[in-house]
Amino acid sequence: MTENGKLVRLYPVPFRLVADDQQFRKWQWIEARVEKANADHRPESHRLFVDTVECDPEPLRAGKEGWPRRMQLLSQLTVFDDFSTIQAARIENGTSLALLRPSRILGLDISPAKSTEWTTAEKEKLLQLQSQGNLFDGDEESKHIRLLEKLPFDFHYRYECIVDGEVRSYRHKIVDWEAGALFRNLRRKLGASGWEAPFREKYERELPARDLLLLLGTIHRFPDQWLAVSVICPPRPQAGQQHQESLF
Numbered sequence: 001m002t003e004n005g006k007l008v009r010l011y012p013v014p015f016r017l018v019a020d021d022q023q024f025r026k027w028q029w030i031e032a033r034v035e036k037a038n039a040d041h042r043p044e045s046h047r048l049f050v051d052t053v054e055c056d057p058e059p060l061r062a063g064k065e066g067w068p069r070r071m072q073l074l075s076q077l078t079v080f081d082d083f084s085t086i087q088a089a090r091i092e093n094g095t096s097l098a099l100l101r102p103s104r105i106l107g108l109d110i111s112p113a114k115s116t117e118w119t120t121a122e123k124e125k126l127l128q129l130q131s132q133g134n135l136f137d138g139d140e141e142s143k144h145i146r147l148l149e150k151l152p153f154d155f156h157y158r159y160e161c162i163v164d165g166e167v168r169s170y171r172h173k174i175v176d177w178e179a180g181a182l183f184r185n186l187r188r189k190l191g192a193s194g195w196e197a198p199f200r201e202k203y204e205r206e207l208p209a210r211d212l213l214l215l216l217g218t219i220h221r222f223p224d225q226w227l228a229v230s231v232i233c234p235p236r237p238q239a240g241q242q243h244q245e246s247l248f
Contacts (some may be wrong), residue, residue, distance in 0.1 A: 001073070001074075001076075001077065003029075004076070005073075005076025005077055006044075007044050007077065007097040007098075008034070008044050008045075008046050008097075009040075009042065009044045009045045009046065009096070009097060009217065010032075010034060010046055010047075010048040011037070011040070011045065011046075011047070011048070012048075013048055013050065014050070018050055018053070021055070022050065022051075022053040022054075022055065023055075024053065024055045025059045026059065026178075027059040027060040027062075027070060028055055028056055028058070028059035028060070029055075029056040029060075030053050030054060030055050030056070031052075031053075031054045032048055032049060032050075032052045032053045032054065033048075033049040033052040034046040034047060034048050034049065035047050035049075040220055041094075042094065042096040042218065042220065042223070043093075043094050043095075043096070044096055044097045045096075045220075060073075064235075067234050067235055070234065071234055074099070074213075074232075077099055078098070078099065079099045079100070079101050079213065080098055080099065080100045080101070081100075081101055081103075081161060081163065082100075082161040082163045082168060083100060083161060083168070083170045083216075083226075084161075084163075084168065086098045086100060086216060086226070087224075090218065090223070090224070096217060096218040096223065097215070097216070097217050097218075097229075098215075098216050098217075099213050099214070099215055099216075099232075100161075100213065100214045100215075100216055101211075101212070101213050101214075102157075102159035102160060102161055102170075102212065102214065103159075103160050103161050103162040103167075104159060104160045104162075104208075105157060105158070105159050105204070105207075105208035105212065106158040106159055106160060106169070107157075107158050107204060108155060108156070108157060108158070108200055108203045108204050109154075109155070109156040109157075109158060109171070110153050110154070110155055110196065110199075110200075111153065111154050111156075112152065112153060112154075113150070113151060113152050113153055113154050115150070116150060116152045117150060149184070151180050151183065153183070154173060155173065155174040155179055155203070156171050156172065156173050156174065157171070157172055157174055157203075157214070157228055158170075158171045159171075159172075159214075172214070172216065172226055172227060172228045173227050173228065174203075174227075174228045174231065175227045175228065175229060176228065176229065176230050176231050178230075178231070179203070179231075182199060182202060183195060183199060186198055186199055203231075207231060207233045209236070210233040210234060210235055210236055211233065211234050211235065211236045211237065212231065212232070212233050213231075213232040213233070213234075214228045214230075214231060214232075215228070215229045215230040215231075215232060216228060216229065217229040
């Protein structure tokens with residue numbers, strides 16, 4: 001999001017080829033040159049000129065002292081309480097990024113991916129995105145282009161939204177980078193038969209116990225299809241307090 005509270009999509013970012021001092025982290029402010037993406041008509045989509053990135057020294061802090069500042073910034077954004085209103089915003093004004101606060105997480109569906117290998121076309125696209133030599137200084141040939149391992153499983157959140165007493169159920173695929181990183185770390189430590197239980201503990205119990213928000217985004221080629229791009233989990237308000245939008 002921008003400092004004045006506007007959601008933007010910056011793409012592509014061949015992150016592993018970015019210079020070390022330009023590798024930003026989650027919740028870290030950056031300054032950079034961007035321009036509206038020509039081939040992507042979604043209003044939030046912008047091209048990032050990676051070689052212009054300048055990062056703040058440190059990300060915004062977490063914890064009891066840090067989350068109020070994070071939520072103060074996020075309070076500039078509209079937080080939807082039902083997915084149908086997000087769809088209506090997409091139809092009305094092209095909205096393709098939105099924050100949603102589900103009433104309840106019902107569960108996590110884990111299913112084998114249709115394909116565990118990249119197709120030839122997907123490989124070519126990944127290589128193209130990672131080899132934009134005009135974006136970088138220095139000896140580009142010294143940088144190794146590595147293909148990210150494709151996740152062998154798909155993860156979907158099932159959740160409810162309650163509107164005027166009516167319960168509405170939805171299901172969205174989670175494509176959050178952190179979910180993939182957690183899966184790989186747990187599989188490496190616990191093996192093929194041990195990763196699922198702690199993964200479910202995280203996404204079915206630990207995160208929903210907080211004030212869970214879903215950052216939803218559409219697919220460029222399929223604008224009516226939405227994915228859970230990120231899972232944002234600030235602490236729940238204490239008893240007697242209102243939601244963070246007004247609290248902070």
